[in-house]
Amino acid sequence: MILPSKFQDETEKSDKPSPPLDVSVAFPQATPASVFPPSVSDYYRFDDLLSPEEKTLRMKVREFMEKEVAPIMAEYWEKAEFPFQILPKLADLGIAGFNTEGYGSPGLSITTSAIANAEIARVDASCSTFLLVHSVGMLTIASCGSEEQKQKYLPSLAQLKTIACWALTEPEYGSDASAVNTTARKVEGGWIIDGQKRWIGNSTFADVLVIFARNTTTNQINGYIVKKNSPGLKATKIANKIGVRIVQNGDILLKNVFVPDEDRLPGLNSFLDTNKVLAVSRVMVAWQPIGISMGVYDMCLRYLKERKQFGAPLAAFQLNQQKLSLMLGNIQAMTLVGWRLCKLYDKGKMTPGHASLGKSWITLRARETVALGRELLGGNGILADFHVAKAFCDMEPIYTYEGTYDINSLVTGREITGFASFKAPGMSKQSRL
Numbered sequence: 001m002i003l004p005s006k007f008q009d010e011t012e013k014s015d016k017p018s019p020p021l022d023v024s025v026a027f028p029q030a031t032p033a034s035v036f037p038p039s040v041s042d043y044y045r046f047d048d049l050l051s052p053e054e055k056t057l058r059m060k061v062r063e064f065m066e067k068e069v070a071p072i073m074a075e076y077w078e079k080a081e082f083p084f085q086i087l088p089k090l091a092d093l094g095i096a097g098f099n100t101e102g103y104g105s106p107g108l109s110i111t112t113s114a115i116a117n118a119e120i121a122r123v124d125a126s127c128s129t130f131l132l133v134h135s136v137g138m139l140t141i142a143s144c145g146s147e148e149q150k151q152k153y154l155p156s157l158a159q160l161k162t163i164a165c166w167a168l169t170e171p172e173y174g175s176d177a178s179a180v181n182t183t184a185r186k187v188e189g190g191w192i193i194d195g196q197k198r199w200i201g202n203s204t205f206a207d208v209l210v211i212f213a214r215n216t217t218t219n220q221i222n223g224y225i226v227k228k229n230s231p232g233l234k235a236t237k238i239a240n241k242i243g244v245r246i247v248q249n250g251d252i253l254l255k256n257v258f259v260p261d262e263d264r265l266p267g268l269n270s271f272l273d274t275n276k277v278l279a280v281s282r283v284m285v286a287w288q289p290i291g292i293s294m295g296v297y298d299m300c301l302r303y304l305k306e307r308k309q310f311g312a313p314l315a316a317f318q319l320n321q322q323k324l325s326l327m328l329g330n331i332q333a334m335t336l337v338g339w340r341l342c343k344l345y346d347k348g349k350m351t352p353g354h355a356s357l358g359k360s361w362i363t364l365r366a367r368e369t370v371a372l373g374r375e376l377l378g379g380n381g382i383l384a385d386f387h388v389a390k391a392f393c394d395m396e397p398i399y400t401y402e403g404t405y406d407i408n409s410l411v412t413g414r415e416i417t418g419f420a421s422f423k424a425p426g427m428s429k430q431s432r433l
């Protein structure tokens, strides 16, 4: 290629472009998120509602995330790679599996689990998604598995020595999750699984894959434990995501995969059995946006105090204060809804509609909160180095997974009206073709 002479001169001076300036050198007016800001969003003293044990765990998780994850998260998010080096220290927190009980699992209360999860999401939503998917896999084995399966799989999963994933969604069936097309055919000594799964978190490296497939004899959905490297199993990373980029979401192909009888989950005999797990995971997912909003608020408050325009800190301007107040109000309200959800769950009074309203409403408010935060940081609001842009993008998949905003609204709608409106009116089988 012939370059114009001006550019030729430049390339001759040096054959390598200079590396980008470190953001703290390039922009010294504000501290980047690798040094995470103090937690300052607990305006209504939610902490007062927590037990000493809950407070201690909260601080332990917060310290781990700020010290070990905050300094590296922007780099790994940008590379869309998983930082495997954090696993031993993450395992030391003793929270993998969250409220899963027994067999080395932590058996935390749902409140403690939710608070720990929010603390992780405050610093990095991908890290929280990774642990959540893993824990949902554990919970499924604990609640639907045989004694032998629990003994065999749970202890090493609890120590993060092995990793799990949870595979329900398929390319053709997302919101319409119960329509599962993947099949499980009974053969001598086991099952043959055929089909495809999409979006499955951790699946590219998971040791234990919990797969949902339709039993061709009963036509019901069953659960199977498929092991890494099983012949016929292939998981390929989905590239070019705009959110939770650290999470390795995969497309899974299952071609003639043999699963021995001892790896079929005996307690998972229909789609209704997934509700045992989905109730918990919906509450846990509802706490991710709370944590994300907390981190964004913390970052914004520090940034606005540090950065000056028109001769004053940005924090001194009325419009910016109004946005901060709105964000802080959202966080107080989201936290109290999330808290109440945990308490209803504890008392066995949480309905599917409650969980869905919590998840949908909290994600809506969090989406507003992170969008305000993105605005407040100006140009740096689109840089992962200042956290808010990353959190803004991470909110998008969370708004969509574990049931989209719409689907969760419809679950609540069905409960409060008595009418299910998932299916479009007037769509006969024939007109669908």
Ligand SMILES: Cc1cc2nc3c(=O)[nH]c(=O)nc-3n(C[C@H](O)[C@H](O)[C@H](O)COP(=O)(O)OP(=O)(O)OC[C@H]3O[C@@H](n4cnc5c(N)ncnc54)[C@H](O)[C@@H]3O)c2cc1C
Binding pocket: 133, 166, 167, 168, 169, 173, 174, 175, 176, 198, 199, 200, 201, 244, 249, 397, 400, 401, 402, 403, 404, 405, 406, 407, 410, 421, 422, 423, 424
């Ligand atoms: C980052 C990420 C991680 C994920 N991790 C996992 C995982 O680990 N395991 C797993 O099994 N799945 C996972 N999922 C899948 C996730 O649960 C689905 O993406 C989600 O359920 C939505 O399905 P879909 O993407 O096919 O959207 P669709 O179902 O195609 O929906 C598209 C749009 O149509 C709307 N819509 C659909 N049906 C209706 C209706 N009846 N009425 C009104 N509106 C409707 C939806 O709300 C949405 O806005 C993940 C997804 C993402 C993005």
